[in-house]
């Protein structure tokens with residue numbers, strides 16, 4: 001005697017739902033490529049304004065710029081010891097992978113990790129720095145052994161190895177890219193996520209350890225993973241680097257100042273503290289972000305995000321408009337660690353200001369230029 005429909009039907013309906021939940025929870029993508037990157041945390045000396053002058057005003061630093069970018073016995077100046085993510089060619093971690101010219105603008109950011117929905121990002125992470133760091137991704141799928149953040153999460157042993165990779169250590173992070181890491185219905189063809197170190201989140205990120213990921217909808221991805229309906233991609237972090245909060249603060253004080261003249265325990269109100277709040281676009285201030293270029297008529301996608309401090313930014317383009325969040329605009333808004341996308345077809349050639357519209361940030365150098373080049377000649 002068959003069971004009444006009222007019994008059979010719910011169980012049939014429940015089966016695919018349960019199976020879907022189980023598949024979604026598995027750490028490997030059901031199809032697609034596994035893309036491996038070799039990424040190290042490297043300690044470097046970073047210069048926020050390599051020309052030594054204010055490239056926005058075209059004049060020597062003065063006012064707040066002089067406070068922030070000029071070294072003195074009681075100021076660190078414009079160069080700091082930092083830790084950044086850099087990509088290498090292979091597991092030997094001896095040869096840096098060259099950054100293509102179109103990605104020069106990434107500046108201090110780590111390598112662009114790119115995937116399409118269904119792929120898996122695999123990062124072999126080498127910690128070349130002098131203290132424990134990690135890689136913690138946003139948006140993509142991760143199990144406890146690939147989260148890159150230490151906290152009491154009821155895990156043990158191998159699931160803790162990602163929580164803080166010691167100096168000289170290596171850890172493999174595996175991040176599947178399921179549908180929920182790709183564009184939502186109604187969104188464009190690709191999305192931005194970031195990754196950053198999360199051993200001690202604020203100190204790690206202010207030391208410099210952050211980078212971008214782009215995920216493209218599978219049907220919208222070219223063979224190289226770039227979105228088919230975009231000609232030029234630009235990734236820009238409006239990032240306050242609070243050097244007072246960096247792991248390397250004491251190192252920098254010792255290396256660049258007369259330590260006896262450095263006040264201790266000061267806060268925002270003190271000029272020394274302010275001088276260490278670097279307002280940057282991809283780690284550069286006062287017009288030094290290189291390579292922000294596109295051609296007139298190109299379909300340009302801007303991926304914009306912010307950093308970990310008490311940040312409010314208002315990225316503003318001169319000379320062009322964009323569409324972001326279904327609205328035509330020329331100003332975005334970002335809170336802490338917010339990610340936003342804007343699509344633009346530049347129609348107005350020339351060198352244009354691209355800056356944070358929050359006045360104190362602009363005064364402190366959160367400005368760059370965006371160059372719209374002549375269109376490529378089309379042959380008929």
Ligand SMILES: [Cu+2]
Pocket residue numbers: 238312313314356357358361362366
């Ligand atoms: Cu700002």
